[in-house]
Amino acid sequence: MGFSKRSDDVKRRDGVVFMRRWVCSNEGYRRKEYLNMPNRKKRPKPITCTGCQAALRVVRLKDNNIWLARVFSYEHNHDMVSVAELQFLRSNREVSDGLPAQVRSMSSIGIKTSQIMSHVALQSGGYERILLTKKNRLANVFWEDETSRNDYIAFGDVIAFDTTYMTNTYNKPLFILMGVNHHFSTYVFGFALLVDETVTTYSWMLRVFLRCHNNKKLLVVLTDGDNAMQGAMRENLPESTHRLCAWHLTKNAFRAWNDPGFTKGFVDLMYTYYLEEVFLNKWNNLIETYQMEDSEWCQLQCIRRRMWAETYLHGQFVAEMRTTQQCESMNFCFKKILLKRYTLREFITAIDLAVTKMRHIERQHDYMSKHTLPQLPDQTDALRIYYEQCSKFYT
Known part of the structure; x- marks a missing residue:
């Protein structure tokens, strides 16, 4: 179930946006001059505007630049579309070429x-x-x-x-x-x-x-x-x-520090199960040994260690896919x-x-x-x- 939205209003102060409003795509009504056209050459498009009042208006606070919802109307005057119909919503068609x-x-x-x-x-x-x-x-x-x-x-x-x-x-x-x-x-x-x-x-x-x-x-x-x-x-x-x-990690480890010793140590931590305390000690020793404290790649892998280290993935069924x-x-x-x-x-x-x-x-x-x-x-x-x-x- 869902609906489509469209941008309705935007206000700027010194070139900076401080207010925006979005409405339901069924908001408003078709203008009368487009309803009655005696010399119409093309078949008129179906009417989609039902005067729906659902809308959201947000403003940027001047003191701390935080966006705050000022108005939120969630009641629609039309039926929501089904899952099978979501592809036809205008919002879902807004994709790149x-x-x-x-x-x-x-x-x-x-x-x-x-x-x-x-x-x-x-x-x-x-x-x-x-x-x-x-x-x-x-x-x-x-x-x-x-x-x-x-x-x-x-x-x-x-x-x-x-x-x-x-x-x-x-x-x-x-x-x-x-x-x-x-x-x-x-x-x-x-x-x-x-x-x-x-x-x-x-x-x-x-x-x-x-x-x-x-x-x-x-x-x-x-x-x-x-x-x-x-x-x-x-x-x-x-x-x-x-x-x-594991293959991509090993290749990237060698790129990060072109030393077989570092790669071997990293692979050992990746494939061998250690208690968490032991793992962290070994990781810190590996980083200190090769002086990689400032390596962004090593810092990222430390943050993501639960996604590659056997210490944290031990016992997880992986169908032998490493x-x-x-x-x-x-x-x-x-x-x-x-x-x-x-x-x-x-x-x-x-x-x-x-x-x-x-x-x-x-x-x-x-x-x-x-x-x-x-x-x-x-x-x-x-x-x-x-x-x-x-x-x-x-x-």
Whole structure:
């Protein structure tokens, strides 16, 4: 449920804004001269103004520059829009220039506009999954299928996020949500073609992803530490554990201080479980030894230590995913099959084919697991009986 708002009034003093007012988009009425036009040539637009009085007015206090709400009217005289209708609100269409070149490319080869929208809606899981600009141009697209939804129920506790570029002619980031299945093979739960990498865009993507999966929350999310993604996670996944990629941290540690000794010490703190007091002592000794007290990178990692140190993450189920290497491998594979000249239809079709191949490999693994047995240790091994039992229950 929701409504759209618009800016109504702004006042400045010496060039500085000190008062602003926002109103409901249904505020006011259409002017009479536009209602009765005898020589009208175009069909009139539908009337949306209902005289709604909902509004918010804020002022900046002169003494301390604090903004204060002076007027807040929350009662509307019209119905709120449903969740499926939120995409049509003017406020939700106010996004930066999206991907209009994609639609033009498909249109240039003779595909009708209605067919373009139907195709994108089908891949996205419905028209409510498509975000449009205020000029009805395509901005963000998220798509998955029923198989991904079912597998998310079984394997969606730990997911890695990553973006890749240079996969399409529009040079827009392709966002991949992936995890591992019961064979410890990489599995993709969804894709998103985004207009940019901001908190707003990432938040939209996470909301759509969760809505597709009945708001089943994630236990652990693994990322490369992107600040915009961290902001989106705090807003949409506050209860999930955010874990930083160990591979990226190791690489950045070497960049911060080009000394193998420092990198080795940092990796030890990242992978080894210590009591918190011992960990802090070792961290301080490492910083003092290499005289990195003024290093901004080290100060940041100390603040974020609960997102990478085994001391604080010990016992957390991560499905053996400590890095985003699965994402990097997937990106490499996609870049081999995705050509920059592809139109949107060709782009999505190529990705679907890659996912189909991935699922075919999973079926092969299932077959091997069900119809074959692993090679067991020598007959004299005292634990052989337990190996035999495990071979029947585990893949």
